[in-house]
Amino acid sequence: MTKQPILNVHGLTMDFGGIRALxxxxxxxxxxEIVALIGPNGAGKTTFFNxxxxxxxxxxxxxxLTNPKTTKKNSLKGLKPNQVxxxxxxxxxxxIRLFPKMTVLENVMIGRHCRTKAFIFGAIFRNAxxxxxxxxxxxxxxxxxxxxxxxxxxxxxxxxxxxxDQRRLEIARALATEPLLLLLDEPAAGMNPQETAAxxxxxxxxxxxxxxxxxIEHDMKxxxxxxxxxxxxxxxxxxxxxxPTEIRENPAVIKAYLGxxxxx
Amino acid sequence: xxxxxxxxxxxxxxxxxxALIALGYTMVYGIIGLINxxxxxxxxxxxxxxxxxxxxxxxxxxxxxxxxxxxxxAAVVWSSSYGFTIEKIAYKPLRHAPRLSPLISAIGxxxxxxxYVLLAQTSDFLPFPTLIPDFPFMEPIAHIxxxxxxxxxxxxxxxxxxxxxxxKFTKIGKAMRATAQDRTMATLVGINVNNVISATFIVGSxxxxxGGLLIASHIGQINFYIGFLAGIKAFTAAVLGGIGSIxxxxxxxxxxxxxxxxxxxxxxxxxxxxxxxxxxxxxxxxKPSGLLGKATNQKV
Amino acid sequence: xxxxxxxxxGLLTSLWFVFLTFPIVVIKVDPxxxxxxxxxxxxxxxxxxxxxVYFLVRFIQYRRENRPKPAAAREKTGSIVHxxxxxxxxRVFLVAVVATIAVFFPHVLSSYQTNVMTTALMYVVLGLGxxxxxxxxxxxxxxxxxxxxxxxxxxxxxxxxxxxxxxxILPVGGLMAAFFGVMLGFPVLRLRGDYLAIVTLGFGExxxxxxxxxxxxxxxxxxxxxxxxxxxxGIELGLEQSIIYTYYLMxxxxxxxxxxxxxxxxxxxxxxxxxxxxxxxxxxAMGIDKRKTKLVAFSLGxxxxxxxxxxxxxKTTFVNPSSFTFLESAIILxxxxxxxxxxxxxxxxxxxxLILMPEYLRALSEYRMLAFGGIxxxxxxxxxxxxxxxxxxxxxxxxxxxxx
Numbered sequence: 004m005t006k007q008p009i010l011n012v013h014g015l016t017m018d019f020g021g022i023r024a025l026x027x028x029x030x031x032x033x034x035x036e037i038v039a040l041i042g043p044n045g046a047g048k049t050t051f052f053n054x055x056x057x058x059x060x061x062x063x064x065x066x067x068l069t070n071p072k073t074t075k076k077n078s079l080k081g082l083k084p085n086q087v088x089x090x091x092x093x094x095x096x097x098x099i100r101l102f103p104k105m106t107v108l109e110n111v112m113i114g115r116h117c118r119t120k121a122f123i124f125g126a127i128f129r130n131a132x133x134x135x136x137x138x139x140x141x142x143x144x145x146x147x148x149x150x151x152x153x154x155x156x157x158x159x160x161x162x163x164x165x166x167x168d169q170r171r172l173e174i175a176r177a178l179a180t181e182p183l184l185l186l187l188d189e190p191a192a193g194m195n196p197q198e199t200a201a202x203x204x205x206x207x208x209x210x211x212x213x214x215x216x217x218x219i220e221h222d223m224k225x226x227x228x229x230x231x232x233x234x235x236x237x238x239x240x241x242x243x244x245x246x247p248t249e250i251r252e253n254p255a256v257i258k259a260y261l262g263x264x265x266x267x
Numbered sequence: 268x269x270x271x272x273x274x275x276x277x278x279x280x281x282x283x284x285x286a287l288i289a290l291g292y293t294m295v296y297g298i299i300g301l302i303n304x305x306x307x308x309x310x311x312x313x314x315x316x317x318x319x320x321x322x323x324x325x326x327x328x329x330x331x332x333x334x335x336x337x338x339x340x341a342a343v344v345w346s347s348s349y350g351f352t353i354e355k356i357a358y359k360p361l362r363h364a365p366r367l368s369p370l371i372s373a374i375g376x377x378x379x380x381x382x383y384v385l386l387a388q389t390s391d392f393l394p395f396p397t398l399i400p401d402f403p404f405m406e407p408i409a410h411i412x413x414x415x416x417x418x419x420x421x422x423x424x425x426x427x428x429x430x431x432x433x434x435k436f437t438k439i440g441k442a443m444r445a446t447a448q449d450r451t452m453a454t455l456v457g458i459n460v461n462n463v464i465s466a467t468f469i470v471g472s473x474x475x476x477x478g479g480l481l482i483a484s485h486i487g488q489i490n491f492y493i494g495f496l497a498g499i500k501a502f503t504a505a506v507l508g509g510i511g512s513i514x515x516x517x518x519x520x521x522x523x524x525x526x527x528x529x530x531x532x533x534x535x536x537x538x539x540x541x542x543x544x545x546x547x548x549x550x551x552x553x554k555p556s557g558l559l560g561k562a563t564n565q566k567v
Numbered sequence: 568x569x570x571x572x573x574x575x576x577g578l579l580t581s582l583w584f585v586f587l588t589f590p591i592v593v594i595k596v597d598p599x600x601x602x603x604x605x606x607x608x609x610x611x612x613x614x615x616x617x618x619x620v621y622f623l624v625r626f627i628q629y630r631r632e633n634r635p636k637p638a639a640a641r642e643k644t645g646s647i648v649h650x651x652x653x654x655x656x657x658r659v660f661l662v663a664v665v666a667t668i669a670v671f672f673p674h675v676l677s678s679y680q681t682n683v684m685t686t687a688l689m690y691v692v693l694g695l696g697x698x699x700x701x702x703x704x705x706x707x708x709x710x711x712x713x714x715x716x717x718x719x720x721x722x723x724x725x726x727x728x729x730x731x732x733x734x735x736i737l738p739v740g741g742l743m744a745a746f747f748g749v750m751l752g753f754p755v756l757r758l759r760g761d762y763l764a765i766v767t768l769g770f771g772e773x774x775x776x777x778x779x780x781x782x783x784x785x786x787x788x789x790x791x792x793x794x795x796x797x798x799x800x801g802i803e804l805g806l807e808q809s810i811i812y813t814y815y816l817m818x819x820x821x822x823x824x825x826x827x828x829x830x831x832x833x834x835x836x837x838x839x840x841x842x843x844x845x846x847x848x849x850x851x852a853m854g855i856d857k858r859k860t861k862l863v864a865f866s867l868g869x870x871x872x873x874x875x876x877x878x879x880x881x882k883t884t885f886v887n888p889s890s891f892t893f894l895e896s897a898i899i900l901x902x903x904x905x906x907x908x909x910x911x912x913x914x915x916x917x918x919x920x921l922i923l924m925p926e927y928l929r930a931l932s933e934y935r936m937l938a939f940g941g942i943x944x945x946x947x948x949x950x951x952x953x954x955x956x957x958x959x960x961x962x963x964x965x966x967x968x969x970x971x
Contacts, residue, residue, distance in 0.1 A: 056852060088854035100849035102842045113842045117854025119835055123863065126834030127827050133834075140835070180854050302761050315591060322596040323603050341590065348587050360948045367707050368947045370761050371904060374709070375943025378897055382937035387592045387609075394598050495893070499772070502765065537780040544769040544776070551766045552754045 006033040007071040009184050009215050010055075010092075015064030017047075017054050017239075024050045025061070026239040032184060032232075034071040037206065037216045039226045042236035043259060048219045049097055051236070052188055056094050057084040068092060070183055089117045091183035095173040095190060097219075103162035107153055110161050110172055111144040114179025144179055151175045151205060167198035171205065178209070185209070187218040191225050203228055227251070235259065273411045274532040275525065280416045280485065282524025283423035287478030288501035289508070289516040290430065291350075291471030297447040297511035298467050299362070304373035305353055306475060307498015308380035309346050313476030314395075314483040314493065315384055317342035321396050335398050342476040349380075350472025351465055359461070377495070384491040392490045395483040415485045426477060427517065430470070434513065439466050447511070496540065503547040509560020518558060573625065581617040588613050627949060648912055648955050669818050673811045681814045685882060687922040688817040689875055692824045694902040694914040696871025699828065701900065702909035702957075703837060704864035705844025706756070707764040709896050710771025714744040714869035716778065716891035718876020723791040723886045724784075733797040733881045737874060744873020748866035756861045771896055778888040790887025797881050813882050820878070821915075824871065828911055831867075840864050841909070894936065901939045904946050907953020916954060 010032040017025040024047045032038045040048050054061040057079065066079040068090055077090050093114075102110050119140060125133035148154045151171045156164060161172060170190055177185055190206070191199045199222060206229055210216055220226050226233065226247070233250045235243040237259040243250060250256055288310050295303045321338040329337070357376045361369040402414045434440035446453040446463045454460050482497070483489045500523065508519025523543065531539045550557065592613060595604040651657045673681040693715065700708045718740035725731045725739070755766045778785045785791075796809045797816060804812055831837045839860050842850045851857050880886050898921065906917025921939065925932040946953065 058848070058852075083856075084848075084851035085854045085856050088852060093854075094852055096849065096852070100846050100852075102845035102849065104845060105838070105841060109838060109841075113838055113850070113853050113855070116835060116839055121835045123831075123836065123867070126831050126836050129830060129834075137835070176853065302765065312591070318598075319590045319594050319596055322598050323594060326596070326601050326603055345587070345590060352583070352587060357944045357948065364947070364951065367705070367760050367764070368951055370707065370764060371900070372944045372947040374897060374900070375940045375945075375947070377940070378894070378936055379940030379944065382934075382940060384591060386933065386937060387588075388595065396598065499769070506762075506765075538776070541773055541776045541780075544773045547769045548755075548766050548773070551758060551762050555758060555762055 011067040013065045016062045018062045036231045038232045039230040046236040047239040057087040093177035093180040093182035094186035097188040101161040108157040114176045115140045184215045191222045276412045278525035278528030282521035284482045285501045285504045286517045286520035289505040292505040293516040305376040307494035309472045310475040310479045311494030313342040313346035313479030314489045316345040317480040343473045346472040346476030347469040350468040354468040392488045398484045419481045509557030512559045515559035577621045580621045581614045584617040678810045685814045690918040690922045694918045696868045700868035704840040708767045710767035712891045712895040713771040713774040714872035715876040717744040718873030719880040719886045722877040722880045740877035741870045741873040745866040745870040748869030752862045752865040792885045794884045907956045910957035913955035
């Protein structure tokens with residue numbers, strides 16, 4: 004499969020008052036790739052996610068999302084978060100944001116919202132088209148739950164799930180929106196080694212099915228095991244880019260992580 | 268010109284009263300992020316307590332000065348006690364509940380207190396005794412600024428100075444500011460947040476009680492429902508100034524008082540209350556952070 | 568639990584409340600006649616009352632703390648009402664009983680009782696309407712009564728000036744209220760929850776004050792009288808018949824509303840509302856248009872209020888601004904909160920309890936608003952999920968997706 008670019012970010016800059024949180028950042032993700040974004044705490048990784056998903060309005064820069072099948076290119080700049088998701092960028096959150104008082108299955112069904120249409124009329128009269136659509140929402144959502152291995156909890160409230168499963172549910176919910184690119188914000192945060200290993204398997208499995216993934220992660224073992232490309236950020240700037248092996252040996256990266264005094 | 272000055276002073280008077288009530292809203296909001304909907308009722312209870320005490324004392328033939336002092340103290344003591352108790356009953360159990368729960372509880376408390384006073388006292392308007400005599404030295408300008416207006420302005424200024432002092436320099440004031448900025452951190456450095464919250468309610472209620480006493484003697488009559496409108500207007504003033512900000516509450520109150528005064532004086536008195544509500548709706552739509560408030564970005 | 572320490576705390580609490588309520592509950596002055604009445608007996612009532620309430624509260628807390636925690640199981644099976652509704656035979660039985668009562672009610676009881684029941688049913692519909700906004704979408708609307716007023720005045724004015732009938736105006740009133748809902752909702756729905764609540768309250772008061780002061784338009788505080796009652800296929804009915812007819816109309820309205828709200832709740836839109844209530848940011852990140860979804864909830868709720876406004880005007884044949892105060896909004900809110908936010912059956916129970924109880928317990932009617940206020944506080948503190956909490960629908964499709 005030839006690699007086609009899905010996400011192109013050019014010169015992305017974000018100022019908060021006088022503080023430049025992102026400084027002219029460039030980044031691209033190709034189809035089928037797993038790309039990791041790493042960097043010390045406060046480097047601006049989550050700000051980067053918030054900018055490309057429309058939660059913050061970036062001060063400058065361009066964001067392009069290309070559908071590899073139709074090669075249609077969309078600018079995401081200035082879109083609202085829900086429009087960004089509609090265009091094909093879905094995310095998870097660093098601090099889990101599920102819908103706690105909805106069932107696990109319903110959480111995933113919410114993800115289908117932007118791919119379905121029924122509205123007031125359909126809801127009240129429940130015509131054939133609406134019934135078909137509801138059925139498809141159910142079936143697709145259940146299939147996704149099976150994929151992440153949560154189908155046995157389908158009718159539980161989301162906040163009754165164990166922590167690691169809540170993170171998996173967030174991924175399931177994001178997958179339900181049929182994203183071109185899946186953004187994972189620290190998916191392994193707070194997980195124990197077993198849960199992290201299972202997550203590693205899950206991400207690889209999703210990736211094998213052709214899903215492009217961009218993830219922020221602190222767990223270096225996981226990053227090195229998963230990524231095709233790694234981008235390293237510090238103080239809002241990109242300081243390195245390359246394959247896991249290249250990054251491991253990059254002096255700038257080592258300096259950013261360990262401080263000045265260490266000679267590479 | 269006299270008419271203009273008269274309106275100006277009447278606006279300042281109104282504004283001062285709103286400020287006394289608005290401070291309670293803004294302080295509570297600053298600390299626990301709750302719109303204390305029952306705050307208007309605290310003010311009403313302050314007015315009722317001073318009314319009852321003052322009338323009893325005057326029937327028993329106390330001198331005017333003693334009546335003013337005792338009624339004032341009674342209003343402050345009871346209003347503060349109500350404020351303290353309401354927080355313990357209706358808000359404290361909900362400190363970790365979803366944001367709207369304490370607001371609904373506050374609305375319930377407000378309705379409860381109104382009807383409590385209605386049932387225990389009366390639904391009629393009651394004539395409030397004259398507590399502030401016409402000062403002889405005010406005679407030349409009495410047609411523009413009344414003696415009660417003067418008293419209200421003076422009292423408000425004194426109370427504001429005292430409050431500023433408390434918040435800036437006392438231990439509890441510093442604890443309040445710390446808690447308002449970061450409750451978790453305040454707990455970690457050893458501040459008893461529950462006490463700080465109680466203190467905030469007590470101080471806010473005491474200010475409202477002073478407001479209640481002053482406005483009741485200014486207008487000359489009270490009933491169980493006066494808290495609702497005064498509460499909403501003071502809240503409008505607090506939001507106008509930027510809720511959570513103490514100077515903002517004072518500024519907002521003065522602007523609201525003057526606007527109302529001039530609008531009723533020059534435009535029409537029918538829509539007096541509509542102005543306040545319109546102002547409230549417009550500020551919240553266009554500048555919800557208010558004049559002196561800080562816009563907050565929700566963290567994701 | 569009944570240790571000496573507890574007893575002491577109980578005594579102190581009751582002493583505190585005696586002190587707190589002293590000036591207002593004990594002293595009653597007449598400033599004109601210059602007399603003071605000292606109602607000392609109230610001290611005793613207050614002391615004993617608070618003492619008992621204190622131990623009641625402690626008892627509830629004690630039970631809550633010491634209850635074994637099968638929380639998940641409990642949530643799933645739900646209350647007894649849910650169990651009945653989940654069992655098909657029992658459900659049919661229950662519906663049959665309710666239907667029989669509903670049908671024979673006006674023939675067995677007096678027209679006064681029928682009228683009271685009609686009012687209660689109107690509150691059921693209003694509660695269900697507000698439930699869409701507050702319970703499902705989580706938007707605290709304190710100006711709900713404004714939309715009720717819009718409906719009522721739409722009918723009253725069009726009836727007064729153009730003689731238009733109930734059935735013509737019914738949808739117009741609803742649409743008019745929905746239009747107001749959109750007009751207000753568009754700018755304010757981006758506000759945070761508590762600000763939204765206050766803005767809607769302000770809007771409700773503005774509407775009422777305009778109706779009160781703009782005499783040429785609305786006839787001011789004196790209101791509009793002689794509004795036509797609902798006609799029966801063009802036939803004007805007598806008073807007695809009209810009461811019964813209005814009652815049946817309301818029964819039909821309630822049934823239709825339950826049907827529609829139920830379907831909305833189980834739809835794509837209903838799920839989006841609930842998700843929006845749970846977490847707005849996550850909701851947007853899932854591709855839900857926050858503004859549009861909120862606006863639909865807000866205006867649908869307003870639509871129901873408008874319809875009921877028309878109904879109200881037609882039933883009482885008289886409207887004036889004092890029917891549309893903030894307290895009215897608070898009553899409807901109390902219904903939703905008592906019943907259980909988001910729960911259809913809960914809201915029905917809530918409305919029937921809150922509207923019928925004061926009617927039938929005359930002694931209590933004086934304490935009606937006091938109780939409503941108290942209910943709001945107590946429900947929030949002790950049972951935020953309401954009397955009958957909403958349980959989420961579970962989907963079964965093992966047949967559809969056989970494991971291999």
